[in-house]
Amino acid sequence: MDRRHFVRNTALAFCVLPATIGIGGIAPRRVKADTMPEWLRTLVKQADKSIESLLTYQEKDPKSPDLGGLRDGFDLLNPHSTSALIQYGASGLFAPGSRYYRSKELLASMNLAALYLIKTQHSDGTIDLLSTNFHSTPDTGFLVKRLAMAYKMIEQSGTEGADQMLPNLKTFLIRGGDALSAGGIHTPNHRWVVSAALIKLNELWPNPKYVTRIEQWLGEHIDIDRDGQFNEKSTFIYSSLTDRLLITIGKGLQKPELFDAVRKNLDMTMYYVHPNAEIVTDASGRQDKAVVGTLENYYYPYRYFAIKDGNGQYAAMCRLIEQTAGPKMTGFIDYFLTDPSLWAELPAEKPVPVNYVKTFPNSGLVRVRRDKWDSTLIANNPVWFTFMKGNAVLQGVRFATSFFGKGQFQSEKINENGKEWVLTQKLDGPYYQPYPKESIAPDGDWEKMPRTFRPQSEVQVLETKVMIRETSGGMEIEVVTNGTERVPAALELIFRPGGTLKGVSKIENTKDAWLLKEATGSYELGGDTITFGPGLALHKNIALRGALPAMEAPTVFLTGFTPFKHVIRFS
Known part of the structure; x- marks a missing residue:
């Protein structure tokens, strides 16, 4: 503080x-x-x-x-x-x-x-x-x-x-x-x-x-x-x-x-x-x-x-x-x-907003509140979605792939498209050809031959699009990737510590990591419950190279490979 x-x-x-x-x-x-x-x-x-x-x-x-x-x-x-x-x-x-x-x-x-x-x-x-x-x-x-x-x-x-x-x-x-x-x-x-x-x-x-x-x-x-x-x-x-x-x-x-x-x-x-x-x-x-x-x-x-x-x-x-x-x-x-x-006594109270969709473009933020639950969408942040329902708090959603060690997803902007919000990221992963002969360092020092001057080849591309929509009782997220195939991917649901998870499977040798394999999971705290699903669990590699380390919080993972396409709902 x-x-x-x-x-x-x-x-x-x-x-x-x-x-x-x-x-x-x-x-x-x-x-x-x-x-x-x-x-x-x-x-x-x-x-x-x-x-x-x-x-x-x-x-x-x-x-x-x-x-x-x-x-x-x-x-x-x-x-x-x-x-x-x-x-x-x-x-x-x-x-x-x-x-x-x-x-x-x-x-x-x-x-x-x-x-x-x-x-x-x-x-x-x-x-x-x-x-x-x-x-x-x-x-x-x-x-x-x-x-x-x-x-x-x-x-x-x-x-x-x-x-x-x-x-x-x-x-x-x-x-x-x-x-x-x-x-x-x-x-x-x-x-x-x-x-x-x-x-x-x-x-x-x-x-x-x-x-x-x-x-x-x-x-x-x-x-x-x-x-x-x-x-x-x-x-x-x-x-x-x-x-x-x-x-x-x-x-x-x-x-x-x-x-x-x-x-x-x-x-x-x-x-x-x-x-x-x-x-x-x-x-x-x-x-x-x-x-x-x-x-x-x-x-x-x-x-x-x-x-x-x-x-x-x-x-x-x-x-x-x-x-x-x-x-x-x-x-x-x-x-x-x-x-x-x-x-002095305060004036008579008037209702404050509790039911709205409000966009703050300069802050890269969208707020959706429906009285007892709310959601926040965030640009320029690896945590780009939160969902709160009373005491039950999904304090963050992240998505990452092991794409050349730089696959942590975040979007520069939140674009509104009809009734959905769209976040995007495009990554490339090139390989490099021999250095131009006339510019090779005589002493063979690698640092004197920067990659910016090397021709690129076998360039891999991975595009990720996240579409977020409001549903009748909450929110849903659809994650879609295009480009390089068979890249391991993981979607993280990070909950506030202190609650109880159900419908998920503990990942062995982890402190507080879980898989949602199918159907629906839930998180309960203080009498309030968030339900989420359906699940997806095609592998257990949750420590993807280049992804941010796991947070000190109960985290549920959905895992798959590119081309990754999955919809998960929160209510």
């Missing part, structure tokens, strides 16, 4: 889900427990558990050079884990319903953490993400934006001793602001991370150089396509992050035009929801590709615009998130504590 995992067995979404939502330069007002809505009081109690856990990871030995730092799940002391204590701790000090409300003991631990952050901060104001990024402006931004929010809450909490802790935190933040005002980035969302962090600093200590740098990044425009998706197509992590950041920047600079991109992404995301309230991640260009993710990251932007716009569909999305991912919203408690406008 985003910015890696920092502490084991806690709900540390502050680091895991880095985002900042500000309140337009207005310092947080003192809150009363009896004025907070019940859902927020619940989050405060959950945040207490995270504070308690974080404290156990802090170095408390006064003789240690790492005094105040927090270890992560790999036993590494680092700025990210350390900042999490300040971020969560601020909510405890600030919220009257917390058992850490105005706790001098917690504040002392947070002060040690702030001193550790100063110690690990480079002279240029940056910090390191030990797993990959060093002297990193973007990672500094991830921390600064949340710590600036923490600063406000600590300042407004009335905790005794805060006036001694806050100058240390300010030192870290101001130095970080210098880095953010000049440093570079890696990825599209980093521009908005840096800009949102500078917004939060500018609310505390206005500085023209902060605004100048933000405007410079905004001059590149927002990277959103016609589908409503951002460049990284990272539906679980970075799309929702960008939504939250653009709200921060739009509010901080009074640029409501930035909200249009957020609304466009939120509208699109409603079509990326599986029936079990997981989010479609198959087309992501980042580390969340094909991961199992829920919708908690989107709660803030949906709630913000549900209330701001009176949008009933967004309100329904909020209710869905509360019901399916409520505890995971704890990582955004600072947003909710510092913006009481979010405490």
